[in-house]
Amino acid sequence: MSQLQTQVDLRPFNTLALSERAERLLCIESESDLHAALALAQRSSWPVTLIGGGSNLVLAGPVRGLVLLMRTRGRRVLSRCSESVVVEAAAGENWHDFVRWTLDLGLSGLENLSLIPGTVGAAPVQNIGAYGVEVRDLFCSLDALDRLTGEVKCLYAADCRFDYRDSLFKHDPGRYVILRVRFKLSPRPYINVSYAPLAVAWQETGLQQPDSRVVSELVCAIRRSKLPDPVRLPNAGSFFKNPLVPQAAADALLLGYPQMPHFPQPQGECKLAAGWLIDQAGWKGVRRGDVGVHAEQALVLVNYGNARGADILALAAEIAADVRQRFGVELEQEPPLMGEVSA
Incomplete structure (x- = not known):
């Protein structure tokens, strides 16, 4: 085990570059x-x-107690047949590096999730998703240490209770420590280009046969064109979830905003585009001191210098209140808070 450090500045360990101490x-x-x-x-x-x-x-303030940086490593193929290949990665593996590794093996499935920052162990917690694919679509199982019982448990998809940007691990925070995650991928090339901009980019390649590596490259290009690199402009990706509203509420909004992006869901709800709502409210590119809304993507809040967590949260609250007043839609923050909230 590494040496215990005290009063550690966490700025290098969060992509919003917020300076709070562990x-x-x-x-x-x-x-x-x-x-x-x-x-x-x-x-x-x-x-x-x-x-x-x-x-x-x-990071909303200093973090009391003990912070554990998950840096476990390891990737392997567990099983292979004509229809599927099961791969496993340790929780501390970089997600994008893991996706590229599966592509190097000639496997299809995770390419739409290319370039998402973070680790493999965090992916099921958030049920990360992009461009028509979510982790739960390829998920096989994971091993997690149950801190309540001390046992290492194997959890399957039903156990994880996946939902849109949600899972069991969000509802019982701190109980489980994910150790490794397994995915069932395809050894046969196939692609999912249901997301409109990705479909256009794919068509422009002129390729007639599915190629997962090309899809990954297209996804990376789209992400880079829309989202700032956190190394250059600190951010935490999408700050708000796309809201789910009753279909009747969406229909009422469409009367006034017929161009509003909307995506009907199976159980009578409708998913709206949070970025579109924020943009329509005039927030894209707005800056408040060292924090602001990205000029190209209204879903992303950025740290221009020495912002604190309280500054980010104040701007987010102002945006959410404005969207609520204009559209009657509640925005929910996507990244969780950590640390003691500053007064």
């Missing part, structure tokens, strides 16, 4: 490291906080 920090590189760290925390009565890639969180 009371204590350990880097976890193996399952034995994890068990030792949790035992230390239990003996010392320290609360435990896990950080993967730090790409989907807002």
Whole structure:
């Protein structure tokens, strides 16, 4: 286990580059490291906080107790048949590197999720999704340490209770530590280009046969054109979820905004585009000191310098209140809060 550090600035460990301190920090590189760290925390009565890639969180203040940086590594093929290949990756593996590894193996399925920041272990927590694909579509199972019982459990899709940007792990935070995740992929080339801009980009290639690597490259190009690189302009990706509203509410909005993007859902709801609502409300490119709304993508809040978590949250609250007043739609923050909320 790495040496215990104290009063560590977490700015390098979150893509919003928010400078808040961890009371204590350990880097976890193996399952034995994890068990030792949790035992230390239990003996010392320290609360435990896990950080993967730090790409989907807002540091709202200092983090008490013990922060664990998940840096476990390992990727392997578990089984292979004519119809499917099951692959496994440790929780600390970089997600995009893992996706590229599966493409190098000639496997199809994860290409639409290329270039999403973060780690493999965080992907099921958020049920990450993009361009018509979600983690649950390819998910096989995962192993997680149940901190309540001390057992390592194998959880399948039904156990994880996946929903839109949601899962069991969000509803019982802190109980499970994901150790490794398995996906069932296809050894045969196939593509999903149901997302309109991706379909257009694919058609422009002129290719007649499915090619998952080309789709991955197109996805990366689209993401880079719409989303800022957090290394250059710190951000946490999409800050708000696309809201689900009753179909009747969507129909009423369409009377006034016939061009509004809307996506009917199976159970009588309709998904709206949060970015479109924020853009229509005039927030794209707005800046408040060191925080602002990205000039090209209204869903993304950015840190222009030395913003604090409270600054990000204040801007988000202002945006949400305006959208509520204009459209009667509630926006829900996507990245969870971490740390003691500053006054």
